[in-house]
Amino acid sequence: MKEYLNKGIKEVVKQFPRIADILDEYQIGCGPCSVGTCLLKDIVNIHNLSPEDEQSLMAKIAEVIYPGPPVKIPEPARRQGSGSREIKYSPPMKKLVDEHVLIKKLVALIPKLIEYLDLESDQGRQLILDSIDFIRSYADKYHHAKEEDILFKYFDPNLDILKVMYEDHETGRAHVRAIVAGVEKRDKSVVIEHLNGYQELLSGHIKKEDEILYPWLDRELSTSQVGEMFSKFNEIDKQFGCTAKRYEEVIKKLEERFKIEPSLSSMTSWVKSH
Numbered sequence: 413m414k415e416y417l418n419k420g421i422k423e424v425v426k427q428f429p430r431i432a433d434i435l436d437e438y439q440i441g442c443g444p445c446s447v448g449t450c451l452l453k454d455i456v457n458i459h460n461l462s463p464e465d466e467q468s469l470m471a472k473i474a475e476v477i478y479p480g481p482p483v484k485i486p487e488p489a490r491r492q493g494s495g496s497r498e499i500k501y502s503p504p505m506k507k508l509v510d511e512h513v514l515i516k517k518l519v520a521l522i523p524k525l526i527e528y529l530d531l532e533s534d535q536g537r538q539l540i541l542d543s544i545d546f547i548r549s550y551a552d553k554y555h556h557a558k559e560e561d562i563l564f565k566y567f568d569p570n571l572d573i574l575k576v577m578y579e580d581h582e583t584g585r586a587h588v589r590a591i592v593a594g595v596e597k598r599d600k601s602v603v604i605e606h607l608n609g610y611q612e613l614l615s616g617h618i619k620k621e622d623e624i625l626y627p628w629l630d631r632e633l634s635t636s637q638v639g640e641m642f643s644k645f646n647e648i649d650k651q652f653g654c655t656a657k658r659y660e661e662v663i664k665k666l667e668e669r670f671k672i673e674p675s676l677s678s679m680t681s682w683v684k685s686h
């Protein structure tokens with residue numbers, strides 16, 4: 413069993429496809445993970461199962477790998493605070509989760525942006541560019557920079573789970589570049605394709621961070637690291653200052669406008685007045 417615990421999950425699932433269904437039963441979905449070289453033993457730790465769930469998951473996996481008499485399942489080392497499915501974020505991690513709330517609001521507006529997409533008028537194009545400005549400034553420069561320049565720096569950059577996050581951020585930036593190029597060329601299909609791509613990517617990315625990555629990183633960080641990270645985040649918040657508030661307003665107004673007068677003419681006149 414030890415041999416398989418030290419193997420990459422994609423390799424194990426390729427050899428024993430039934431294991432993917434077993435992981436699914438425990439809400440461990442490794443399918444969307446684009447790297448997939450996490451070791452089987454690390455996946456169990458990262459997903460923070462209760463000791464009972466962990467035992468039954470490992471027993472089911474062992475049954476698939478070694479059909480016949482039960483095999484001995486090694487006891488993994490447990491960390492403080494592990495086994496609880498209730499998520500309690502540290503103060504700096506809570507800040508990141510709160511920032512996700514605003515980013516998710518923009519992501520939720522993407523179907524409306526597509527529905528009323530108009531690349532022929534200045535106002536219609538500006539609406540997309542304003543949303544891109546939010547993504548570049550708030551989601552990327554403000555939020556992703558906190559993750560990449562501060563939080564992830566406390567960990568080995570070769571960790572597979574972090575590689576997935578860096579890769580997601582880069583894919584998001586590529587979608588944004590493609591949207592801007594599509595707007596310039598007035599190519600609706602390109603803009604729609606990459607708005608949809610961004611929506612799908614960010615929805616999954618935020619879920620992975622909120623539910624898996626942040627709680628796991630919190631369990632790995634020491635109290636002094638958490639304190640240091642919190643003061644570094646506060647420093648960034650101070651520098652970004654009222655810009656963060658301004659973006660909250662941008663999203664609020666976009667939401668109100670789509671809800672109250674969901675027509676292109678009203679959208680474009682609103683854009684004009686801002």
Ligand SMILES: [Fe+2]
Nearest residue numbers: 556559577621
């Ligand atoms: Fe991220």
Ligand SMILES: [Fe+2]
Nearest residue numbers: 508555559621
């Ligand atoms: Fe994030």
